[in-house]
Amino acid sequence: MGISTINHFRNLFNDVGVDRIFVKILASKQDNDKNQIVLASQLEGLINAFPVRETRLREPSSSTKKRKSAAGRPITEAHLNYFWLDQNGNRYHAPDTKLIEYFQYPEARLSGFIKGCEWAPAAIRRTKQAAFGKRILGIGANRAGEIFGLLLSERDDRLVSEFPELAPSGISGVLGILNVTGDTTATPQEQLTGELRAIVAAGWHASVRNKGGTLVPFKGNQGAGYTLEALLGVETNALKEPDAYGHEIKSFRGNKISLMTPTADMGAEGDLTFRDFMMTYGWDGKKDDGSRRFTGVHRAGKPSTSTRYQLEVSGLDLKSGEFSDKPDEIFVGITDPELGTFIGG
């Protein structure tokens, strides 16, 4: 009964494809179904560690009557594809699990992990937690973007009383890190660079992609990136999730690199349908085949010679490299400086 060794604990995570476990020693009267689990002071680092399905900004209105609220900044919710693991390795989906950032404190907490879930550990419930003594929560994500949580308790799991010292996660003081394979204390960067070195040392590789777990030949521009991901064991995906060890893998040749694929949700591009947008702001393709184009390199502060449009960056001090502390000022968008219209951002 119970989990008594660290290897048993690691194996349960290994079985679901997790390679790094984040560990929090839970507070004795906190961290339950009612008092959300505090993980960090900001979402930022957590989002790298735990792939997020969807982030939503909540309307800032909710708290304007409260004295302290810095009106205007919305509470951010990051939805997770979360599962509870039991000690036998069974998984139970908790579909409503999310990270909520309360910026004004600041605090990021895990919440909603009971709702709609078939089974959850009794020790996470406020009314029962006292009986379990010390509790330790392990959370980890696999490369398919699934996140698993396993709760140990002093009462049921011998491991709790002899839990090893943990390497700091770098995300917050409460979260430690435990590697599932190899050295328990190597940092994610070390693991990743280790794997990259091994891949480089192996010489040239054929262009492939990882499709549903198997490597298939691939021809095309994205080949370099796909191949690298595949060799790292990452399936080709268009998810906006980090690829491995909490890092997004990028490869490039030439001198341009895209860190993200943006689709504007503000301005005209957000308001209009795709067709309307292209008809209004695009132009005819040169081939005269009826196509419409909206393309081109746009640089901040000076209009593009071909389109007249201009990229605007605000909320970033170009001299100091510091971002504005007012989040709604931080912004990248395209405008038409002649007409003063806001095309997208």
Next chain:
DNA sequence: ATAATAGTTTTCCACCACAG
């Protein structure tokens, strides 16, 4: 220069009002 002390900020825990 170093140690002692005071002041400030950050981190984390405890608890609660209230809506559904």
Next chain:
DNA sequence: CTGTGGTGGAAAACTATTAT
């Protein structure tokens, strides 16, 4: 009742200031 969105505060961790 449960879960969300909040508050307050202790303690730790920094910084600044003053005494030795």
